[in-house]
C-alpha cells in the first residue's frame with residue numbers, strides 16, 4: 198500500500214498535476230480481522246486521514262454499507278434539486294399541472310435520486326428508505342394525502358416504483374457490459390459468471406423495458422384490487438402516462454386548481470362523515486351534516502344530498518346527456534353507473550380500442566365531472582364553514598379569512 202501511494206505520488210509529480218489533498222483519504226476495507234489502527238500514510242508530507250466513507254465518482258464508498266451511504270447522499274441531493282425547482286411551480290397545489298410536474302421530476306429529480314444505485318443494488322432497509330422518499334415526493338407533487346393507498350400513487354402518476362427503475366438501470370448497465378467487447382475487464386467478469394449473448398442496444402433496452410413494465414403493470418394492478426378505496430381506479434395503471442383524471446386539455450390555472458380535490462375523490466381520501474366515523478376512535482355520527490337525513494357516503498355527497506342539489510342539477514344533467522351521447526356513439530353495451538362516471542369516467546374505456554372514446558371523454562365529459570366535484574366540494578366547505586387550510590412558510594397553519 199505504501200508502495201502504491203509512492204507510485205501515485207511520483208507519477209503525479211512527473212506529469213505535473215496535484216493530487217487533491219481533501220480527496221486523498223484512506224478508506225480501510227475489511228478483508229481480514231487485521232486492524233489498520235496504526236497505519237500512517239503521508240502524501241507530500243501531510244498525513245492522510247482515515248475515514249469511514251468517501252465519494253468516488255459520485256458513489257459513496259463506505260467501510261460498512263456503501264448502499265446506505267450513497268442513498269443518504271442521493272436523497273439529500275434530490276431534496277435540494279426539488280427545492281430549487283419550486284420557483285418554477287413544482288409544488289402540489291396552485292402550481293404546475295400534474296403532467297408537467299411529473300415530467301420535471303422524471304427529468305431532474307429521479308436521475309439524481311437513483312444515481313449509481315444500479316451498481317450497488319440496494320435491498321431490504323435501504324430499498325425501503327428510497328421507496329418511501331420516492332412515494333412521498335410523488336404524493337406531494339400530485340397533492341395526494343399521505344394516507345392514500347400505495348398503488349394510487351403509481352396509477353395516477355404513471356411512474357414505475359423506485360425498485361423497478363433501479364432494476365431497469367441495472368439491466369441497461371449489464372447490456373452495456375455485454376456489448377463492450379471481450380477486451381474490457383467488466384466483460385470478462387461477466388463472462389466468467391454467466392454465459393452472455395449480446396443484443397443490440399436498442400433491442401436490449403426494448404426487451405428489458407417490456408419485461409420490467411409488464412411485471413410491474415400486473416403487480417400494481419393486482420394490488421389495486423385489494424384496496425377498497427381504489428375501487429374506482431382498479432386496473433388502470435399505465436406506465437409512462439399520468440392517469441387521465443390528473444390531466445387537463447388546456448393547462449389553465451383554474452382547471453389545475455380543480456385537480457387536487459378530484460384526485461382525492463378518486464383515490465378515496467376525501468374525508469366525508471362516513472370515513473371520519475370509520476377511522477376515528479371517538480363516536481362520530483355518520484349522518485350528513487348538511488341535510489341531516491342520511492349517511493354521508495360518496496354517493497350521497499356527489500349525487501344525493503338535497504342541500505347541494507341546486508349546485509349539482511345543471512351540471513349533472515349535462516353529464517348525463519354527454520354520457521349517453523358518447524356511449525351511444527361507441528356502442529357501449531355496459532350498464533352505466535352514474536357515480537362511476539362522475540368519479541372516474543375512464544373506467545369504461547378499458548381496452549386500448551377505446552382510444553377515441555378516451556379522447557372524447559377528455560374533451561367533453563371529464564371537464565364537467567371535474568367541475569361538478571369542485572363546485573360540490575366548495576359549497577360543502579362553505580356550508581360547513583370549513584376554511585381552506587393554508588400553510589405558511591414556517592410550516593404552521595394559517596387560516597384564510599375572506
Ligand SMILES: [Zn+2]
Nearest residue numbers: 485487488502
Ligand atoms: Zn346530505
